[in-house]
Amino acid sequence: MDNYKKYLKYKQKYLDLKKIKSLKNIKGGSKNSDSSSDNSSETKSLSINIDVGNVAIKIGYEADHGETELDFNPSKDLMDGFLENIAKLKKIGHVLYFNSFCGPGREQKTREIFRKIPEIYNVIPESNWNFVRTRPDKTKVIDATKADVMIDDRLDICLNMKEHGVKYIFWLTQSGKPSPAGIIKVKNWDEIYRKIVKIS
DSSP, X not given: OHHHHHHXXXXXXXXXXXXXXXXHHHHHHHHHHHHHHHHHTSSOOOEEEEOSBTTTBOTTTHHHHOTTOOOOOHHHHBOTTXXXXXXXXXXXXXXXXXXXXXXXXXXXXXXXHHTTOHHHHTTSOGGGEEXXXXXXXXXXXXXXXXXXXXXXXXXXXXXXXXXXXXXXXXXXXXXXXXXXXXXXEEXXXXXXXXXXXXXX
8 A cells, every 4th residue: 555655656746847848848938939030020111212213213214215205224224232121121021112292194104104003003003103293292191101110312302201290211423422311322222121131
């Protein structure tokens, strides 16, 4: 009888030790899971507004094609690195919008051009193409899209966006002028991508 009691005692001790070990493994797994979750949230999804003229499309391409010509050559008439970098931005979880000031004719022509380029409409769907009739109205798109980032080639627009409270403003320019406080000056799309990766 005494031996049986000893057996039960050792068996219970064994089961208790096994349970403790199992709990440790679960906690360890939970910690790893949390770590994995933290890693996945390291890249914050940003709402990125992109101007069109001199940001997506090179202004002046019509000198080659004519005002009514739709013979658009993406490899020549889009800004260098634009397609590659918007694709990379979407791939890491950011949401992209066009936010452009132009007249109805220019809007129509731009839409026709973009509809022919799958590298654009598969990354920025047409529902995310916004065209406004006055420059101040660009802030309405900022509000509607809850923009974290604005990319524009005009310093006056960038300064307006700063006053409006946009957190990250990229001024795409080749100008030698210094960048005002709160405006991130960039020369090309490769630089835009690298800087967005750092802030997200």
